[in-house]
Amino acid sequence: MMPAIWDLPDFDSHEAVHVFDDRATGLKAIIAVHSTYLGPAAGGTRFWHYADSQAAVTDALRLSRGMSYKNAMAGLSAGGGKAVILANPARTKPQDMLDAFARAVDSLGGKYITAQDVGMSEADMVSLSKVTSHVAGLPDQGGDPGPYTARGVFLGVQAAAKHALGTDDMSGVHVAIQGVGSVGGGLARYLADHGAKLTLADVDAQRAADLAVELGGKSVAATDIMNVEADIFSPCALGAILTEASVSALKVRAVAGGANNQLATGREGRMLADRGILYAPDYVVNAGGIINVLRHIENADDAEINRRINAISERLAAIWAESDLGGKTPAEVADNMAQKLIGR
Ligand code: NAD
Numbered sequence: 001m002m003p004a005i006w007d008l009p010d011f012d013s014h015e016a017v018h019v020f021d022d023r024a025t026g027l028k029a030i031i032a033v034h035s036t037y038l039g040p041a042a043g044g045t046r047f048w049h050y051a052d053s054q055a056a057v058t059d060a061l062r063l064s065r066g067m068s069y070k071n072a073m074a075g076l077s078a079g080g081g082k083a084v085i086l087a088n089p090a091r092t093k094p095q096d097m098l099d100a101f102a103r104a105v106d107s108l109g110g111k112y113i114t115a116q117d118v119g120m121s122e123a124d125m126v127s128l129s130k131v132t133s134h135v136a137g138l139p140d141q142g143g144d145p146g147p148y149t150a151r152g153v154f155l156g157v158q159a160a161a162k163h164a165l166g167t168d169d170m171s172g173v174h175v176a177i178q179g180v181g182s183v184g185g186g187l188a189r190y191l192a193d194h195g196a197k198l199t200l201a202d203v204d205a206q207r208a209a210d211l212a213v214e215l216g217g218k219s220v221a222a223t224d225i226m227n228v229e230a231d232i233f234s235p236c237a238l239g240a241i242l243t244e245a246s247v248s249a250l251k252v253r254a255v256a257g258g259a260n261n262q263l264a265t266g267r268e269g270r271m272l273a274d275r276g277i278l279y280a281p282d283y284v285v286n287a288g289g290i291i292n293v294l295r296h297i298e299n300a301d302d303a304e305i306n307r308r309i310n311a312i313s314e315r316l317a318a319i320w321a322e323s324d325l326g327g328k329t330p331a332e333v334a335d336n337m338a339q340k341l342i343g344r
Contacts, residue, residue, distance in 0.1 A: 002054070010061040013344070015041075017061070018108065022100040028086040029101055030056060031112050032064035034079065037342045040110055041081025042136065042294055043067035044117025045101070047124075049087040060084045066260060067290075069338035070283035073315060074291050075308060076298060079342070081112045087119065098124060102131030110134050115293045116145070137293035145289025148305070150186025152288025152312045153236065153258040156280050157187065158194075159313040160232055160256040163320050164278040171195030176230040176252065178202075178222070179237025180211050183258040183286070187236060188215055201225035202237070232256055235282075240264040247271045256280035269331030273323075280316055281334035287312060 005017060018031040033041040043064060050056040060082055068080025085101055087093070105114050105128065115137040116125050122139055129135040137145060157175060162168040174197040177184045181202070188198055188211055198217030202208040205221065212219040220228060226241070229251040235241050239261035247268050255262070255277060262282045263269055272279045288309045295305055319337070323330045 005057070008058070008061065010058055010065070012061070012065050014061060014064065016111075017057075018104070020101070020104040022097070022104075025094065025097040025100040026088075027097045027100040027104070028053075029083060029104055030060040030086075031081065031083045031104065031108065032060040033081040033108075033112055034061075034064040034068040035342045035344075036079040036111060038072055038079050039077040040079060040113050040134075040297070041067070042071060042076075042078040042113045042115065042290070042297070043080055043082040044115045045083040045085060045120050045128075046117040047085045047087050047091070047093060047119030049089055049091055050084075053086065056084050056086050062261060066283055068342055069335065070287050070290060071294075072338045072341035073284050073334065074287035075311065076291065076294055078113070078290075078294055078297065082117075083112070083114055085119075091119070093124070095127065098127050099131055102128040105134050106132035108134070113294075113297065115290075136297060141296050142292045144182070145293050146182030147186055148292040148309060149183050149258055149286050149289035150190065152291070152309045153183060153187045153234070153256070153285055154190035155310065155313045156256045156285035156316060157191065157232055157234055159316045160254040160278055160280050163317065164254040165231055172197060173232065174199070174230040175232045175234055176201075176225055176228040177234045177236055178225045178241065178257070179235070179259070180208050181236070184234070184236030185211060187234060187258065188217070192216065199225070199228050199230060226250060228252075235259040235262050242268040242272070244268065244271060247275065247277075250275070250277060252277060254278035254280065256285055257282070258286040260286065263331060266331070269329040273329045278320065279330045281319065281331050283338075284312060284315055284319065284334055 016033040020029045063082035071078040176199040192215035200208040201222045208219040232254045233252040235257035243264045291308045
């Protein structure tokens with residue numbers, strides 16, 4: 001028997017989980033509100049074809065809790081939430097279905113603020129904003145979060161170098177980057193500007209090869225990037241890439257990257273620590289985008305956005321210092337800090 005939603009391992013005391021089923025347009029969507037303790041629950045909308053509806057619920061719950069932690073640790077006055085729209089196999093996205101989703105967001109009266117995520121385009125977000133005002137990160141409000149995320153990830157990689165290698169001078173520091181899209185590509189450019197040695201990989205092998213030529217690095221097959229001997233591994237593609245097998249194969253001193261939910265089960269945080277590999281908790285490292293996306297809600301100007309992104313380095317240093325003292329892994333320390341911030 002399927003467990004009740006409260007009993008799901010990822011439920012984690014969500015304040016609310018809203019399920020929408022609009023027969024007329026075919027919309028099936030979930031809006032998960034993990035916490036509004038610090039402000040309206042903010043987090044993107046993912047448009048994805050899931051194997052089954054259970055997978056969609058799990059994704060929504062995990063992503064929503066992740067946003068609570070991310071927003072809290074970034075010092076934002078926003079709680080955490082996430083929406084998923086269950087796409088059909090052909091991933092068709094008719095306008096009337098998007099309108100129905102926008103009405104669903106609107107029906108929550110601002111308790112949930114949406115933004116762009118996987119499968120949703122900038123144009124989709126603009127179309128939602130015609131129906132509901134609870135949309136953040138529109139093109140005229142800062143637009144693409146990628147460059148802001150990339151800058152935060154660069155600062156996270158630099159902080160990891162400082163803690164694990166004893167230097168924040170990146171010249172000659174070897175960083176292996178998995179995924180060179182918006183975030184990983186931006187990170188590679190920052191690192192190249194600072195003289196780092198780069199090994200790049202992407203499932204789009206040409207993309208990695210071209211960037212490596214442009215920046216003076218090397219590219220390897222996507223299947224090999226986690227076996228590269230380097231100083232720092234930076235996952236900037238998919239989640240759940242740190243597994244028992246992949247952690248035991250790593251040949252690096254630190255892991256710091258932009259991908260969401262890097263630890264496959266959570267236990268890998270301990271495995272990394274046991275192997276003496278420093279871990280930079282993903283939601284602390286990759287908060288640059290949401291810091292910028294929420295600039296309107298936060299009334300933050302460019303200087304304030306920069307200050308908040310710069311604070312990623314200090315936050316990581318504080319997490320690692322507490323981890324070094326108390327024996328908890330950096331992931332556990334970060335989770336505890338985030339839970340305290342959201343009153344749990
Ligand atoms: P993107 O789609 O622009 O880039 C992802 C890149 O990874 C693509 O080039 C893709 O080909 C590559 N890729 C996919 N699977 C791969 C694999 N198995 N091995 C190697 N490369 C692979 O996405 P993005 O915006 O750069 O986001 C990257 C990650 O960062 C995602 O996990 C995303 O959730 C996370 N993230 C992004 C932002 C943001 O502002 N864009 C913010 C927070 C977190």
